[in-house]
Amino acid sequence: MSTQTGAIGLPSRFDLLRTEGFPLLPVLIIGGIAFVAVFADVLAPHDPEVGNLGARFRPPVWQAGGSHEYLLGTDHLGRDVLSRLIFGARVSMVVGFTAVIFAGVVGTVLGIVSGYLGGWIDQVIMRITDTWLALPALTFAIFLTAIVGPSMWNIVIILGLVYWTRYARVIRGEVLSLKEREFVKLAIVAGCSKRTIMARHILPNVINSAIVLGTLMLGVVIVTEAALSFLGVGVPPPMPAWGLMLADGKKGLMVGYWWLTVLPGVCIMLMVLSANIIGDWLRVKLDPQLRQL
């Protein structure tokens, strides 16, 4: 591929989107967001939830009317946008990772059980998987939040409930072919219990796929969280979530307060894009069978 990068006139080391090499920039971005999320209390110059009503809708520092006190401007309540973005990173990271792990654990366990045991258990799990897959994820999540009410941990559970099916499908498929392999048959002959075979012999062989799927799901989960918050059923205000900031940004949109709309969106985009690129790279790296996904 490197011989052909000349076509776009850039040396290959600047080709940050290629999937062949290690995705340095995306890893740095995710790492940077994680760093910001961990040290939000130290890094944020202002309280993200308390505004200064005397300083509403201040533009970023480089625009006329901006000040060094609010580097990226303020919102409709005079809250510092930079501080809210920094704390928003924490919300996205916590919700994103815990929901992906929750969905991953549930989906992987059910996928293994379904694929290995087969029979009516497989039928039941797969019919539920199919049915839940048929529900549009966002609509399903909205329905669930309408029932249990919005809170950050409810969102994590809901996203887990909505997305475990994606793992279950793929993992089950892999288990079906794994269980015909020699090492599983030998384990049966050696007298291993079904539980031991699933935990000790099958699980280690599907864990790579689960990790790849998880990385790819991270982007999906973060966008869904942002959409839920944007619609007012996600992370409840005044918590600083990026989706919530976009919803608040609508108040200044028609008068051209662009920073309230563009900046949180750029953060979401950077994170999702990075997760997708890393996921793509991992997919090729860890699991050649998943390439056609």
Added chain:
Amino acid sequence: MTRYILRRLAYSAVSLFLLSLTIFLFVRITGDPTTLLVEPGASQADIDAVRQRLGLDRSIWVQYASFMASLAQGDFGQSFYYRTPVFELYLSRLPNSLLLALAAMVFSLLIGIPSGILAAVRVGRFWDRAGKVFALLGLSLPSFWVGLVLILFFSVYLQWLPSSGSGTALHLIMPAFALGWYFAAAHMRLTRSSMLEVLGSEYIKLARLKGLPESLVITKHAFKNALIPVLTLAGINLVIMVNVAVVVETVFAWPGIGRLLYEGITFRDFPVVQAVVLLGGVMIVAVNLLIDILYAVIDPRIRLER
């Protein structure tokens, strides 16, 4: 063939059963469903009346049976906010949703198919790589943010397009773009892989050996065959678009089903939320069934499976 269709029908029936059961149980297990199904601020007498109607003192299966019986009659309950039957409300919004989905589909195909073909013909070269970046962006940019940025640019700065509402073709442009964006990327990727598969086939080799010019091989022989899976996916995606447009419709105040769902959440109008989710699921199960049958008609090998 008949056996295959019957089996698919049975699967769909099971799916619909599980779908209704999922919705029904989630409402019931999370506490007292009357808090959801009674208007906020209702009197104790009203609450008791709803309790009576739902039969909450009876067993859960009796309750489920009566829930299904009313669904079968098209009775999805009464909207608290609009004070009309939810099903009527849903049907009145459906044409708008379909219009938006159709416009978004046209847009996504206009972008997705040509760029997909270009990427396949120039595989590994500039256009292919550009297409890859485009697909990645399409899959990574949340549609509601694309919508907001479009408003900022075309409504606020340039003042070319109306920022919200419906009625004219101009109102349709931005929501269709925001909604179609994601699907354009998906259609591009599928067109590319489908084209690549066809271009590697024997009959394309034959066409080339015959000495046909490459342009003719691509447009006449490859393109037509590569289009079949793309159009199938487009058919499914049209239905999916209707059901995922909630954020885009909210951003642009487009009066479709997604907007109805949004109003359902903001006004705590639970019967509306429940109906939109249920009917969305029904629609997708129905389309999947249709596609399965269609495939079996086209490709006899599928009929023999399992």
